[in-house]
C-alpha cells in the first residue's frame with residue numbers, strides 16, 4: 090500500500106479575541122474564587138495539627154521515597170492537597186463562600202438552577218441523584234445502556250425498573266440507538282396500566298459519540314401525554330457539548346424552556362467533568378433545573394453519600410475548568426471538530442481507501458432525528474487493511490505511545506477531545522501511516538504465482554494463475570484473524 094507522505098502540520102487558530110477588549114470584563118473573565126482560595130491557603134499554611142501529613146510533602150522530609158512522590162504528584166500539588174474547612178475556606182456540604190460561589194458560576198454557565206460539585210466521580214454523582222429522586226417501589230424507566238452506577242443505585246433504592254432497549258446497532262463500530270417511539274410507547278402503556286413511571290433515566294451521550302436531543306425528546310414526550318415529570322440524564326461524556334456549536338442545543342439543561350408550560354418538571358444531569366474538560370480525575374458535577382426543594386434534596390443526598398474528605402485539588406480543577414470553558418470553550422471545541430475533520434480526510438489519503446473506512450455514524454436514511462453524532466468521535470474501520478483492530482491498538486501504543494480505548498473486531502474509536510492538538514493529530518496520522526505501510530501489501534487483482542493455502546483445513550484458497558481479488562484478500566485476512574495459518578507455497 091502506498092500511503093502519501095505526511096502533510097505539513099496544521100495550525101488551528103483560536104478565534105481572534107484581540108478586538109474591542111473591555112478591560113474590566115477581561116479582569117473578571119477568568120474569575121476562579123475556589124481555585125484562588127486554594128492557592129492562597131497553600132501559601133498561608135505552614136503546618137497543620139489536624140490531619141493529612143502529606144500536605145506540602147511534610148511527612149516525606151528525609152524519606153528516600155520523596156523523589157518518587159515528586160515524580161508522580163509534584164510538591165506543588167501536595168501543597169494544595171490539604172484539609173482546612175469552615176471560616177478559612179468553606180464547608181463542602183453546606184457552603185456559603187468560595188465553594189458555593191464556584192458552584193453558582195458553574196450553574197450559570199451551564200444554564201442550571203443549581204450545580205453541586207462532587208470529587209468522587211460520576212459513579213457517586215449518579216448514586217446521589219438516584220437517592221434524591223427515587224423512593225422505594227418507585228416505578229422507573231431506565232435506558233439499559235446507562236452506566237452500571239445507575240443500575241446498581243436503582244436496585245439499592247428498591248426501584249421497580251423497566252428497561253428501554255436499543256433498536257439499532259452498528260455492527261462495525263458497536264454504536265447503538267434506542268427509539269423515541271419505543272420510549273413513548275413504554276411510558277403510555279405504563280400509564281394505561283395504572284403504574285406510570287415517576288422517574289425516567291437516560292444516557293445522553295455514549296462514549297462512541299451518539300448524542301441524544303434531550304430538550305426535543307422531553308418536549309415530545311410531554312406533548313404526547315407522558316405524565317412523568319422527573320428526568321435524570323447521565324451526561325458523563327457531554328460536559329464539553331455545551332460549548333460545541335452543533336451539540337449545545339441538545340444538552341439537558343437546554344430543556345429549561347419547557348418549565349414555562351410544565352412548572353413541576355425536575356431535570357437533573359450528571360457530568361464526568363474529567364472526561365471532557367481540563368479537570369482532575371473524579372471531578373464531577375450535578376446540574377439541576379427545578380425548584381429549591383430539588384436542590385435541597387440533592388444536597389442532602391450528597392451529604393449522605395459523598396466522602397467527608399473532598400479533594401481540594403479536584404475542587405480547584407472544577408473551578409478552573411469552568412472558567413476555561415467559559416472563555417475558551419468554543420474555540421477549543423472548534424479546534425476539536427476541525428482536527429477530527431482533517432484527520433478523516435487525511436487518513437483516507439494515507440490508506441487510499443475512501444469507502445468503508447470511516448464508519449457510518451447513523452443508519453442509512455436515518456429515521457432517528459432525535460439522535461446525532463458527535464463529530465469529534467471518529468470510528469475507523471481497519472478491516473480492509475489486512476490487520477486487526479487489536480493489532481492496530483497494540484502497535485499504536487507499543488510503537489508510538491498513542492492510546493486508544495474502544496475497539497471492536499474491525500474498528501477503532503478516536504476521541505478528539507479538547508486535549509488533542511494539531512501536533513497530536515499529526516503524530517497519530519504518522520503512526521497510522523507506518524502501520525498501514527507495514528501491513529500486508531497485495532498487488533491488486535494480480536494473478537498469483539503461488540498456492541495460498543490455509544491450514545486447517547489445508548485446502549488451497551488460490552492455485553497458481555488465480556486472480557487475487559479484493560474479496561479473496563478479505564477472506565484470507567479473515568482466516569488469519571480466526572487463527573488459521575496461511576501458507577504461500
Ligand SMILES: Cc1ncc(COP(=O)(O)O)c(C=O)c1O
Nearest residue numbers: 210211212213236323325361371
Ligand atoms: C455514561 C457514564 N456514566 C457514568 C460514568 C462514571 O463516571 P466516573 O468514572 O467519573 O465515576 C461513566 C464512566 O465511564 C460513564 O461512561
